[in-house]
Amino acid sequence: MPSVQPTGITQVRQQVSSSSAEEVVAAAVQRARDAAGLGAFLSVAEHAESGTGPLAGVPLAVKDNLDTRDLPTTGGTPALRDSRPGRDQHAVARLRAAGAAVIGKTNLHELALGITSNNAAFGPVRNPHDTTRSAGGSSGGSAVAVATGVVPIALGTDTGGSLRVPAAHCGVVGWRPTTGRWGTGRIVPISRTRDTAGVLATSVADVALVDEIVTGQPAPAESGRPLRLGVPRTGFYDDLHPEVARCTERALERLAASGVELVEVEVAGGHALDAECGFPIVFFEVAQDLPAYLATLPGPERGLTLADVLAQVASPDVRAGLEAAASGAVTEDVYRQAMATRDRLRAAYAAALRPADAEPLDALVYPTVPLPPPPLGDDETTELNGRQVPVFLTTIRNTGPGSTAGMPAISLPAGTTGAGLPIGISLEGLPGSDTALLATARRVEAALGPVTSA
Known part of the structure; x- marks a missing residue:
């Protein structure tokens, strides 16, 4: 089983x-096979080709709900176990065109309808920092693939x-772009209003x-002015696990010491x-969007209905959600x-980030998840503050509202608990502010410095 040794693009280029x-890619394919004990991958390429x-x-x-031309796209659910769309989702195609080699498809919470990645059909994704803990979800396999290098x-x-x-649970960076920015379609869907592809990385x-x-949109040059970050205490900082609270406050102290202006705000x-x-x-939307996706598939899955998929769902929480839909x-x-x-929710965020009576804020900052990674098997409830x-x-309390509003957000490592479990903080901006938010995130990442325990 691989250790937690993340590596970045610069290091790979040096290799x-x-x-x-070909040798570098082949070594990655072997590492993917070696990660079997963590449940990170559902399929691994026999031969992954690199371009220029x-x-x-x-x-x-690539998470196994994003279409790929050469590997199955199962959505982590039995009804799509053998589905081969034979096409690339937009981001996959662009990264291949830039030379990247797709080495495998990663495990996920079934149909991406959950946040533990405890997939009853294909097995759980295990946190590499403590294999008895959840890696988070639904993109758990992708986070583990990055966290383990x-x-x-x-x-x-x-x-x-x-x-x-x-990203927060595994100690890496997780980027959610504005909905629609990374293309639409060719994803096993949940919601056209809320779904977006994105990326996990080490920086x-x-x-x-x-x-x-x-x-095709480069990040702007960083301005020399001090950052102004909004701290939405109400709702986002309530009832935190003590070690999450300590990591978050320590991060805020570092930001303030580096010259960042922290402004108390409310997303009313x-x-x-x-x-x-x-x-x-x-x-x-899932009741409409999932059947519409199935109808585009070239194989026998084209004839599946929502009821057919539901009949084979293995994870109880996912079954309950699809039954409701x-x-x-x-x-x-x-x-x-x-x-x-x-629309009212989007307006509340706009009022917080662009107040009428004050200078605009660069982003909101808050703990990504109110608690550390829960134990595997805590699928319905988990312990928080006794x-x-x-x-x-509880897990999506802070990430959910902005997702519904279609906003871009990024989670950064902010520290670890005394037991070495990662904690993350998030930055969130208004729809369309992606490049500016990434520039802000680079400055925040530099100000936070190396991750330390709480």
Whole structure:
């Protein structure tokens, strides 16, 4: 089983300069096979080909709900076990064109409808820092692939926190771009309003490079002015695990010491608005979007219905969610009301980040997840501050509202617990502010310095 030894794109380029790209990629394929004990991969390429370009020789892992032309796309669910779409999702295609080699498809929470990556159909993804703990989800396999140095970059998806939660739990960087920025379609879908592909990496610089390759939009030059970050104490800082609180406050102290201006703000009603509209949007859209995706497949999966997929779902929490979606309880009228509530949520974020009576903020900053990685098997509830809390709703408490609003966000390592479990903090900006947010994240990453225990 590989140790936790992450590596970045620069280090891989150095390896390619002293060896052949084929050898570097072949070594990554072998590392992927060696990671079997962590449950990180669902399929590994027999022979991964590297191209030419800025990522020549760089191995890439892809979450198994993103279509790839040469490997299955299972969505981590039995009904799609043998599905071969024969096409690349937009980000996959752009990274291949830049020279990256897809070495395998990573494990995930079934259908990406959860945050533990405890997949009852294909097995759990285990946290490399403590294999009795969750790696987070739903992009758990991709986070583990980066955290263990199998690859320097891995693609995932994020609907309610599915890139940032495993990034925080595994001690890597997780980037959720603005919804739509990384292309649409060719993803086993949950919600067209909330889904986006994104990337996990070991540094903001690598994330920014990948984002530029995928979108063609380079990050702007960093301004010399001090950063202004909003600290939304209400809701985002409530009821934190003590070690999460310590790591977060230490991070804020470092930022302040480096000259960052920290401004107390409120996303007025943000959590209540998300609770009102987030799930109705997902339940209405997955009932439409998943069958629409199935109809585009070239194989026998083309004839599957939502009921067919549901009949084979293995994970109880995912089954409950799909049953709610299939029930038709969220009518078109309810959905329209939810989308109107979403507009109010977006307005609340805009008011916090662009206040009428003060200078605009560069980003919000908050703990990515209120608690450290929970034990594997805590699928319904887990312990927080001496009581049992719902693991799903607690884990996505901070990442969910911005996801519903379609905002870009990035999770950075902020420290570890006394037991060595990673803790993350997130930066979040308004839709379309991606390149500026990445520039902010680079400055925050530099100010935080090396990660230390709480």
